[in-house]
Amino acid sequence: MQVRRVTVRSRKCEVILPDEDVTQAAHSPTIVDVATRAGVSRATASRALGHYGRIAPATIKRVEQAAEALGYRPNELARAMRIGITKTIGLVIITDFTNAFFDRVTKAIVDEAKLHGYQVLITNTDEDSEIERQAVETLLEKQVDGLIVVPSLSKNYDHLGAAKLGGRPIMLIDRRLDNLPFTAIITDDFAGAQNAVRHAISLGHKRLGFLISAASVENVTAQRPAELVSTVFDRTEGFLRGAFDAGIKRSDQHWIFCEDEPKSSEAAVASLLDRPNPPTIIFTSNNDMALAVLKVAGNRRLTIGRDISLVTVDDSQWAAAIVPGITVIARPVEEIGRLAVQRLLSEIADPGQPTEIVVLPTTLIARDSVANLYLEGFRSS
Amino acid sequence: MQVRRVTVRSRKCEVILPDEDVTQAAHSPTIVDVATRAGVSRATASRALGHYGRIAPATIKRVEQAAEALGYRPNELARAMRIGITKTIGLVIITDFTNAFFDRVTKAIVDEAKLHGYQVLITNTDEDSEIERQAVETLLEKQVDGLIVVPSLSKNYDHLGAAKLGGRPIMLIDRRLDNLPFTAIITDDFAGAQNAVRHAISLGHKRLGFLISAASVENVTAQRPAELVSTVFDRTEGFLRGAFDAGIKRSDQHWIFCEDEPKSSEAAVASLLDRPNPPTIIFTSNNDMALAVLKVAGNRRLTIGRDISLVTVDDSQWAAAIVPGITVIARPVEEIGRLAVQRLLSEIADPGQPTEIVVLPTTLIARDSVANLYLEGFRSS
DNA sequence: CCAGTTTGCGAGAACGATCTCGCACTGGTG
């Protein structure tokens, strides 16, 4: 990459010191410096600034003035080491963009944490279980007070067990982890998916396509893989149940499982559209797949919401703004983040609460990407 | 919000201890525990695990086995305090979604940092200068080794000066900060914008609309506000220069400055389209504005790339996938993040390097949202 | 066989905060 570099000024290091005292420009002042300047001991200075213990009001004032003059800022590391609380939580997450989960939940977590005086150490696992293990370990070494984890697909959860061992609580978000006694904040993806199918059927759709993202699959397959991330699993089950309840025949259910690669998912969409009796609507398990539908449909000059219908999971600004608006199963992503922080902090303050799985409801936002086939029939007659 | 709660199991606390030693289940083992078990002193244990100093190979093995058996994990807090390095950098950023800057750059920074053994403490300022001040202060108290900051619009940079005081380096990203001697990684938004106008003009566009987001403006105005974020400022200048170079009359340049609110920006778009001689193309300074164009055009049954053209800044997956694809001024967001981390770590390792402003080039990705008016003219004739 | 070097290890001092303890001083009371 070509880079244009502009040197603005060679740093001349003319820094305005907070006080006339230039003797120690290098190291930032400690509480000893404050104490010396105020003419008291370390202990008294600490009491004065921490407002605890027995101390004369006049001394407090003197110490505070000294601290102010020196520009004293406490070393949170030392403080944390002494009192055993870092006021920091670790976030182990999978940074993927299209689903607008990572960014929304991260913002919610960071903001909610700050509201309670906590900072967030963030790590990305890229859906790799080994990286996740290391990330958890590193965060624990950094002495975080608790962890929020989007668990990656894995069979081995030893590292999460070890996490408990340190006595520090963990909250799982977005995905369930069966057989693990942790609190999890998830969404009711089963009901959401079921509901979406019901909606489509009410608009006259009878041949349904399901485009399911599956990390464990290579390329594309019609065979349902044994392993699915819990969210995708639940969506799949919900779609299935919706179709079953409406009495849709198996031959009118077009299932495709495919890896999260543009090429694969676009091929999958194409294969759906090329079938003899193609589906009139495609349900996608995430936004990557939905974008593939948009792309392939666009290339074929098919109009979404007329020639082919679409429903996906997770709302986004573009889904609302484009024409036609995309009908989505919206999940309360910010609520997940906020709840996770609140419960984590509650668990930190008061450990030993019973674990539970909190399931937040989803909302179907009906826009125009699902055609009303009754209306179409009426129109064409 | 209604919540379905499912208590999975009341934690029965049957934790498998890493060793038969049950005497101290509460506190995680320290190096003293390891030393005791290995029958050596603290110092020797530290040497064995840290692989430094003079130590017998047999002792190393004994200590390592003890550490393994106890499940010893070093306390990074204590370590950091002793050696004065936390291996943590602070990220002060504005979490906004539509521009796909926050999430992409965050991922890049987190990943690049991890590559070098660093963790990232993240804070959100919501474009508020006072919050930014506090965030920087908190991060410095947490003893981060350096800071990466997306500076919020402000006149007061005292807190950034104070940051230097602690001797810890800062990297600015995304936005320039004039008059401040910091290294900044930004993009060539001027050239990018100029180039985009040139492209449009080459396709026959002569009446140009510019929709500029301006935080300091209330609602909508045609008056250019005195204060613009540097990125938006540069884009504005670039648009202006492109129009000037092509000899576009002032009366054919339709400028609108508006706050970052859907209502305002949609009103702004409407007012552009309602003019007597409306622009054939709208350049937007960010994706919020672009989505407003999509929405209003959709409501009016105008087709993007035919009835009205559109160019915006920052590429995204949806801009590539929808029909028509949106022509964008793509910025190397990941490169910004990576470079920022690299230079920050370099500055941490070897302080006193000259500051400079690094300007990364943008790329115009031409898709179909810009109509070829020559072709149109040809077609309609 | 002894002086000198090398080797392995432990005692103790940091890092910067908090917190317990007890000392000295004040002032009130019998």
Place this chain on the structure above:
DNA sequence: CACCAGTGCGAGATCGTTCTCGCAAACTGG
């Protein structure tokens, strides 16, 4: 005047590491 409670403050321990220093044992060579 003696006693006691209360007040303000400082000495020192502590959190869990790392690192300097010096000591003793082992090894070397003349």
